[in-house]
Amino acid sequence: MLLWLLPPVAWFSVFILVPYAMLFWYSLGHTEDMRFVPGLSLANFARVFTDEPYLGVILKSARIGLMTAILSAIVAWPLAFVIAFHTRSASVKFALYLLVIVPWWASYLVKAYAWKTILGTNGILNATLQGLGFTDEPVRLFLYNEFSVVLTLTYIFTPFAVLSIYAQLERIPTSLVEAAKNLGAGGWEIFWRIVLPISVPGIIAGGIITFSLAFGDFVAPVLVGGSDSVMISNIVINLLGVAFDWPMAAAIGLVIITLGLGLISLTGWLEEKTKVRL
Amino acid sequence: MTTGIELRDLRKRYEGHGGAGSWAVDGVDMQIGRGQFVTLLGPSGCGKTTTLRMIAGFEVPTSGQILRDGVDITDQPVTDREMRMVFQDFALFPNMTVAENVAFGLKTRRMKGRFGAAEMRRRVGEYLDLVHLGTHADKRPHQLSGGQKQRVSLARALITDPDVVLFDEPLGSLDAHLRKVMQIELIRLHRELNKTFIYVTHDQDEAMAMSDAIAVMNGGKVQQFGTPREIYDRPTSRYVAGFIGHAHIVEASVVESGASGLSVRLGNGEVVRLDAPASLQRGEAVGLMLRAEDLSLAKPGDGELHGKVSDSLYRGEYIEYVVDLKGGAGTVHVHEPTHAAPFAHGDDVALKVNPAKAHVVGGA
The missing domain is CATH 2.40.50.100 (RNA polymerase II/Efflux pump adaptor protein, barrel-sandwich hybrid domain)
Structure with missing residues (x-):
């Protein structure tokens, strides 16, 4: 019987316990001449909250993550709704579902890069605007700023929001909608009073996923972000690979993980509170 | 002018793949007088539920007419019909309490202004009492038993005082004992409220016990329409004789x-x-x-x-x-x-x- 426990315990130890213990060990030390010196100091954690740019960038990353989560939910909800309620044929439903997932067969980098070619000064959007005569010279506002980062991240992570909202909407029996119509409720009333409230746990679940993924992203800021769009993962990468300040990187990592765990517990609790038993 | 519901040569065709299709309802004529308790009875696939759903407005007839007190309502949208339906799966709104479920029909936009807050609360209490659920107002649907859920569904349907109440196998998901209790309850409500009840079931005992008239359906057609006694004692076809009471x-x-x-x-x-x-x-x-x-x-x-x-x-x-x-x-x-x-x-x-x-x- 105990043999069955071996794989999970081994997995948990090798890939979770030991790495986190090491991360913690690193975070307590410091560097001298780019070399790691062990120690037992919490100074690095204090620096996360006092030294610029760490806290500022964490907050900015959180803002980008939040905006991505909100935008994804706004884009995903109607799509999930159409797939769940307005697609009668099973094959069309499957096709739409597949279309949502298909972008994930393409490389992340390619997708992020694609936005560069859409939003750039020689990009498709500017070419179209100039062609239609809306503007004489390329609009530079589209690319290399927070807007383009959020847009790219929204595009990339929306499928996660669609799937979790869809999973929730799909569980709503058609008889609920029929009952509401039968009782004299119009389309908007059904949306506001029944369908949307029941879908809230799906929105939250999708929100956690898109927020976490966007918060920790480091590709989009590099490809489509401006010089000021550095996110916290970029900082960590720099600390690790350029500055060789592993203790600081480890401290930031642990702070983010703790924040993440807190957030997940909070939203998990919210999800439980808003859950309805169908 | 006839009062009540009249069905004139009502038909519904479902198209299948490659031109194949079938008539779910194939020419139903029926007069349901105001205040009557009429049951559409038949095996699954006989067209009884489709007929009821056309009366409710959930399905659009392929041809034929539905009249209410002499007025053609065939093309009237569901939301305007003010006929309330009781569903087999209860269809209670899981995000609302029992009281909120019951009040739903009073709070729609079209009802706005018809009831004040105090009047609404009084009415919800009154209808919860009517179905013996006065003490369950603040519970959620999932905390109720099947029989209680169906009572909530009934109160929700009755609270707006509709002329016509439609029942789609409402007792189908209840156990045998509860079904008997609810049958008596439904007969009582019909007697007290004086509304037209149109009831769909495949259970002949249920139909016999409750109805003023039964329409025995098969193959999308009404085989016989009459009082339970007529149908039982004087069936007009072999189908009805064989279906009712297993003669x-x-x-x-x-x-x-x-x-x-x-x-x-x-x-x-x-x-x-x-x-x-x-x-x-x-x-x-x-x-x-x-x-x-x-x-x-x-x-x-x-x-x-x-x-x-x-x-x-x-x-x-x-x-x-x-x-x-x-x-x-x-x-x-x-x-x-x-x-x-x-x-x-x-x-x-x-x-x-x-x-x-x-x-x-x-x-x-």
Whole structure:
């Protein structure tokens, strides 16, 4: 019987316990001449909250993550709704579902890069605007700023929001909608009073996923972000690979993980509170 | 002008793949008077639910008309019909309390201003009391039993005081005992509220016990529309005779027919007399409907039919004998009181037919 426990315990130890213990060990030390010196100091954690740019960038990353989560939910909800309620044929439903997932067969980098070619000064959007005569010279506002980062991240992570909202909407029996119509409720009333409230746990679940993924992203800021769009993962990468300040990187990592765990517990609790038993 | 609901040649076709399709409802004509309790009864796929859903407005008829108090409502949207439906799966809103569910119909935009907050609260309380759920107002649907859920669904349907209430197999997901309790409840509500109830079920006991009139449906058509007594005692077709009360039909031909009654001869030459006047051709092929409770067993020679007991089943309230008629003329079932059980498997017996209850249905 105990043999069955071996794989999970081994997995948990090798890939979770030991790495986190090491991360913690690193975070307590410091560097001298780019070399790691062990120690037992919490100074690095204090620096996360006092030294610029760490806290500022964490907050900015959180803002980008939040905006991505909100935008994804706004884009995903109607799509999930159409797939769940307005697609009668099973094959069309499957096709739409597949279309949502298909972008994930393409490389992340390619997708992020694609936005560069859409939003750039020689990009498709500017070419179209100039062609239609809306503007004489390329609009530079589209690319290399927070807007383009959020847009790219929204595009990339929306499928996660669609799937979790869809999973929730799909569980709503058609008889609920029929009952509401039968009782004299119009389309908007059904949306506001029944369908949307029941879908809230799906929105939250999708929100956690898109927020976490966007918060920790480091590709989009590099490809489509401006010089000021550095996110916290970029900082960590720099600390690790350029500055060789592993203790600081480890401290930031642990702070983010703790924040993440807190957030997940909070939203998990919210999800439980808003859950309805169908 | 007729009051109530009238269906005129109502049809609904569902298209399948590659031009294949089928008529779910194939020409239904029906008059349902105001305040009546009418049941659409039939096996699954007979078109009863589709008919109800067309009346509610959930399905658009392929052709035909639905009239309400003489006004054509065929194309009226669901939300405007103000006929309330009680669903088999209850369809309670899981994100609302019992009281909020019941109040839903009062709070829609179209109802705005018709009820003040105090009036609404009073009314919700009144209708919860009506279905004996006064103490459950703040519970969520998932905290209720099946029977309680259906009561909430009823209160929600009744609270806006609709003329017409539609029921789509509302007791289908309840257990046998609860079904009986709810049947009595529904009869009480119908009596007290004086509304038209249109009720769909496949359960003939339910239909017989509650309805003013039953429409027996099969293959998208109404086979017979009449009071439970008419349908049970005087079915007009073999289908209805076989579906209601599981009557057994024995092939026979008319010997004599007139105002004073009817005689038919079975395939084995034995003759049965019926009281009901009839005007049938001599020699015409008919089906003789023999219900278990209209037959009694006797010693050979003491009845007009003869046969052999092939099985006897103890049913508690009665013993059910399965009797093969002489000469392979057919098989009938006979209910006998349990205190007298003088016959056993293989015994030769005679059968007495109650001439007031036996009945013939036309055609071979």
